[in-house]
Amino acid sequence: MLYSQGIPLERLGIPTRDGAEVESDPRRIWQLFADHYHLFVGTPTRAWMDYVFCEVLGVREQLNTESAGRVYQEIAARLDADDFRPRALFDRFNVEVLTTTDAATDSLEHHRAIRDSDWDGRVIPCFRPDALFKIAHPTWRDAVQLLAEVADTDIVHFRDFARALELRREFFKSHGATSTDHATVTPYTERLESGEVELLFRRGIHGEADQDDQARFEAHMLMEMARMSIEDGLVMQIHPGSLRDHNDVVEERFGPDCGGDIPVATEYTRNLRHLLNRYGNNPRFTLVVFTLDESTYSRELAPLAGHYPAMKLGPPWWFHDSVEGIMRYRQHTTETAGFYNTAGFNDDTRAFLSIPARHDLSRRVDANYLGRLVARHQVDMHEALRVIRALSYELARDTYNLT
């Protein structure tokens, strides 16, 4: 938001690739942020921050140019206190499970450290192997090499590669994982003949794979992931439709994942057909599908989730994890898929302090949606109470096998 209004990322302290100097005084960055706090009016970011300041941090004045210094001091003092340490907040937030997203090759050492500590908070990993499916990417071979090392196996043929992935999934499971996550631009799925898979794999190994090769390989790997999910019980998630690093200028100066991820129209009905035909009727499989393309809610996703036993519709994601976004999600999906084919609320924030705000906002909007149905006599109160408990808690717990 600040960048879109002409504030250079350097002034916000974002480090550059070439090490050029950037603002390093946190008070000046905070003041700049406070000076532009009004830009966020009407956004979920603003709603979450207001909640965090007031409810989590106990700040009782509005953030603005004049109050910035005092608010900074107040927050700094609060964060120094023991009862604002992460584990204390984890307990205060009443978090039952927190899932991190981790590369397939991750050592999970921090998860082990938590497990080996005397703290009993449940923090589990999620298996995200995207980087290993991008056979046209310059770093793919290194990723495969690393996979061989961490899986302690040789990877020569595709079958070795698939086996190593199975081993890693097992490793993740042994650290508490209940799910996998997969990001693609297009959620295209297709089971390839083993000869073609081996050929694509070899092209990747020889650095000869192009974007078309990669698209076919990814389509096949989504099928493989579904197959493995049926075997090992990990819930499969697909997050498609974001064109990453749209802004070359920002990426070149600051590196990847610095904003500039822009959604594209996404097709599910034809793209997911192979996967759903082969695995979507299997009672041992759960597939949670997300979207950034709201036109697919009523057209494709609700009809698919309202039909296939394995498919659940993921909650409103990213730009749509917001008051209007969540309301649209319910308005566009409930009449076709009902409430019980949705996965329950979760979000992918890195802002730990905002977790209660996000869940609170989601519950409020869902309650509003249900309240409308009760007020119109479409749903009676005892049913609404049953549904809101499902939306707020049970569906997420049950979809992700978190019991």
Place this chain on the structure above:
Amino acid sequence: MLYSQGIPLERLGIPTRDGAEVESDPRRIWQLFADHYHLFVGTPTRAWMDYVFCEVLGVREQLNTESAGRVYQEIAARLDADDFRPRALFDRFNVEVLTTTDAATDSLEHHRAIRDSDWDGRVIPCFRPDALFKIAHPTWRDAVQLLAEVADTDIVHFRDFARALELRREFFKSHGATSTDHATVTPYTERLESGEVELLFRRGIHGEADQDDQARFEAHMLMEMARMSIEDGLVMQIHPGSLRDHNDVVEERFGPDCGGDIPVATEYTRNLRHLLNRYGNNPRFTLVVFTLDESTYSRELAPLAGHYPAMKLGPPWWFHDSVEGIMRYRQHTTETAGFYNTAGFNDDTRAFLSIPARHDLSRRVDANYLGRLVARHQVDMHEALRVIRALSYELARDTYNLT
């Protein structure tokens, strides 16, 4: 809905293709349905069923696990009574016209039976020739053979085929038909040269037509249907955008049309251009267009219906024949096309008992939409009363020439 939540279709008594045993005790199926009635909360199916149970069947308790047996008994008793026979309900529902959809080759014998009976209910056929346009389908030649028989004519060339269709339309008209109906995945229209049409027709006869041939043939046949409509006055309907039998597993076990029809993005502006250019300005022609892709309401369909004299926008269809769906339809189309370029409410239910519920729901949502306009002083009350009468009754009657 039940299948999506893991209940096998066999347990609901759906017969399998291979004759494998399925549940046959209606009471057990009913109990299973009642046990899962909460899954429908928030869906139009639930709203219609609640209405049917209460208003049509007079059941005064909520359906649930505990009440299932009593409700079953009560409904069974009601349905045995003479005043719940179909013709009695037809009169009680105050149905002026009921239209069935019939294959172009149908004998219409049941329509004749009604006409020859002493009952004066108006039940008329609608001409649906889809199967005759699918030249790549294995059963197409049989369908053409049947067409020749029922039209009592030889079909060698395309012109014979077209002539037979004209004869069948005449036959349908003589049984009261006022409309035709056409389902396609893509509403592509194009008038082909007669040489190409003949070639495609011959390929179909020789079993050599492929999907591309069929797409072109269907595009041409939609043009032919419009031409014939101008000649014989039948109102033409297009229902595009559903990918049928998405779920191979269900289709293989239970046959076609057992659920699993999933919408796809649909394009109208370019696809209908040929047809609308040639026939859309003709005052003798009426084309009613439906959609499952709500993104086309404001982008394509309202602008087209708001321009071409022949085109009317069909009511919200299938998944969108619902509280939120009808509201969105009015919100997205009225400002561009007005109310009077919409076709009035109709739906394609096979659930006879639900007809009053569906019309009631549609009227209520339209009245709500109008009420908002009145409350905001955009429309005054006497105009709103004129519009609601049009939306509830006159537009459907007039669009379909049912006077």
Place this chain on the structure above:
Amino acid sequence: MLYSQGIPLERLGIPTRDGAEVESDPRRIWQLFADHYHLFVGTPTRAWMDYVFCEVLGVREQLNTESAGRVYQEIAARLDADDFRPRALFDRFNVEVLTTTDAATDSLEHHRAIRDSDWDGRVIPCFRPDALFKIAHPTWRDAVQLLAEVADTDIVHFRDFARALELRREFFKSHGATSTDHATVTPYTERLESGEVELLFRRGIHGEADQDDQARFEAHMLMEMARMSIEDGLVMQIHPGSLRDHNDVVEERFGPDCGGDIPVATEYTRNLRHLLNRYGNNPRFTLVVFTLDESTYSRELAPLAGHYPAMKLGPPWWFHDSVEGIMRYRQHTTETAGFYNTAGFNDDTRAFLSIPARHDLSRRVDANYLGRLVARHQVDMHEALRVIRALSYELARDTYNLT
């Protein structure tokens, strides 16, 4: 609207290309219009006209069949009065700036006449060079010839052509212009190699360019326009996604631009990427992007405007400049892009009398949207007052450099 309901354009006095007689009695045309005034119920056209009749013209009775003659007389008398002359209304409407859209080759003589008059109303041109980019169009060479004449330069090579455009932009600026405007079906942008550009230009000059050539040339010219905007400071606007003159029958009989412009699905994320990558981070550049495809609001346009410093989201355009349309625009864009990445309200009406109505309607809907946020305690009142002032006035002034 009247044409869509079967009223021939001839009866509305629209002149035909072949000079065939059309209705010429304004009273009869007015009566016909009044007889069908109910068709507009629920449309913005109706809201604007009701406002114009009542607030601008002081007519105190509803227009209908019976009142048509009296209302006609009343309006005619009013329009004869001095205080209803255009300049008097311009002052009464409190218009600070009115921008016309003018071909790149326009002499701007009327703008000079205003400037040379004793009237100080600010009426400025907007540079619209679309016709000069359509190298496959039969009249393109004439347009280039005219460009050479008005720019007083020889145009042999593409560089001459580009230079002539720069001169014309300078000429427009000297007449007060602050912006350019560009209409395309697809907002595709790409910087071509100079050799390819020259080749395409020559093909156009030789009458050999086809539609693909033109698409690439237009993609390049949008890049050129952005480059020139950075140099001369004119704000760049893109209005894509309308398929013009969809109805051949109307175009052949009445000429182009007689209705029948129908939107198509529009893609921005990939199409604008080249332009935004090269110029979107430049603080000297402003790009205002409009759409007729509402599905792009939340999916593409709000994320893009919420990221690139140069990009602003244009207000709801054409069919969407309406009560529901403006509300949807805010609901779909605010949470991602905020209010301050939108360009402020403007519209492209040719109906001078409707200007106050349109701005009034826009302000009311924006105020309603803000009022909801205040009522829900998402925004407090002093912030809402700041935002509504921006939406009603400051954003348009600042985006278009109208200070």
